[in-house]
Amino acid sequence: MKDRESLNLYFQDAIRDNWDLPALTDFGGATLTYKDVARKIAKLHLLYQESGIRPGDKVVLCAKNSSMWCVAFIGTLTYGAVIVPILADFKADNIQHLINHSDARLAIIDENIWEDLNPDGMRTLLGAISVRDFSMLHSNDEKLIHARRHLNEIFGRRYPDRFTPEDVVYHIDTKEELCLISYTSGSTGFSKGVMLPYRSLWSNVQFCIENIPTGPGDGVVCMLPLAHMYGLTIDMLRPFICGNHIHILTRTPSPRIIMEAFAKVHPRYIVTVPLIIEKIIRTRVFPMLEKPL
Template structure:
């Protein structure tokens, strides 16, 4: 069953039962066994509320432990997750909930303040991401199930909830797992249909590149409603036994720097903006000092100075990581030149929602400055151009990571 995505999620819960799993930075903390118990409670809630396999459940809120649990509970139940960016405007959120035909919506309090339930008529229930309490119920079954949830759980597991109680139905490669609505840069956001094969292939890629991370620590900074943050700051870590810290507030350079020095993550996944802000704020000012400038121009001292600068930059990111991976946009040339000159362990990958997300990557030792790696495993890439080395052309991709198409949008899928 190793080609099943759910197989890895179930396996990780059982193997890492007593390890820390998810933590809200300066907030709640859950071990793998706590996550399993909370998933089970949500399964009972879904079942008693009449949710069926294949039904859609939407999630909209800031990154948090409870977001991660609602996500895992939906997939392991066999329902389809619709993650929605919490920065989207209310009318866009209403539209996505309606277009996706979601039956339930889990929502964070900040997002909920701006929403209007009357604009989402088909929803049977809206639940708070903070504590799974019901904000709106249009279903007697849902209300009843939520009121009796602890009692129903106690009846099902009268002794205690054990690792052997964790048994999920394994997925089939072409089954729909996620409908991810793009940020809508090209037009109104389209619902990308990602099958389990795409989640499995991206996860297998991460295992192949980084191995498993039992007990290691990672910070989740990127929005989990984006496939980049979801796949490589949450799914991969959870499936490999790592401990994920969620920055539940908007990640300002100060909050991020503080989290890096406290958590000291073993792997860093980021976007250029965050890296650039930290380097411009913490590193570049020191390099402007006259003495440092002079020393950088003396060839014999140069190497020593560079090593000391390299260490300073590594320390600014917690000092404990194997590699820093940048994606989502190209790195600023000046910042990349600088990182390259001090032999900093960074690499730039390329991907898109439609590939769940990875298309190309190379480890930092073999990474070529200014590039974005090579085609990822199980993916074929081609530049559609008469002279790909010199003339810009469209990137064509095929392989296991690719989506099934856009939800209820055959014209866009065909295009």
């Protein structure tokens, strides 16, 4: 792996170098290769471009952990837009407040979360698309509607022969450029926003690359919330850049699901929180110790 001073060049290299390897799997569901991720990102970039979203515009991402959450996150950064991840378990009024507070131009969101929001109360939004397949949930903007309706046709015109690794060319970020607005859990009133430049994510990813050695194809189990910076950096950004195969737990990580994932994936390393370890010990280890020999 080449050392890069740009986070987006790391994404670009990872996709080109691991084109046919598995990248993202919703545990118990479908798998996306790095090639599949690249095609979905290319379509998302065309959607942004055709609907008038420009580098520097804010895009909200509010959904549970999934492969498509990762695609939306990487796709937004590599376009040069600013990603605004919001925890999916926030209350509807808080989510709506944060969409307005961040001046978001587009929301990529779980359909059930969108149903609880009031579109008329979000003044800056061009519209909202589903995180599941980027289908249209709401729009008052004709350019966005047209772009989404004709997205496959636009993609075909842009890449008339076939889509290759050489077509993966991403926005080259600078260290002080804004890339992400992170909102706290809002324990006192509404959430507070933290504006993070690219160097903030890059430096943490660089540290992980240097200190957590893994190789292309190594398995990783992603169980922490991706909208939190720790889970995002350790469980998604670093392994994706290193060519790892990320298995995402899309449901609440119960001890049974976690142990099933570990047995199937044989992860290269495990990153979790004490509460989950305690649950595993109480439900799996202690009963074994208490059995009479």
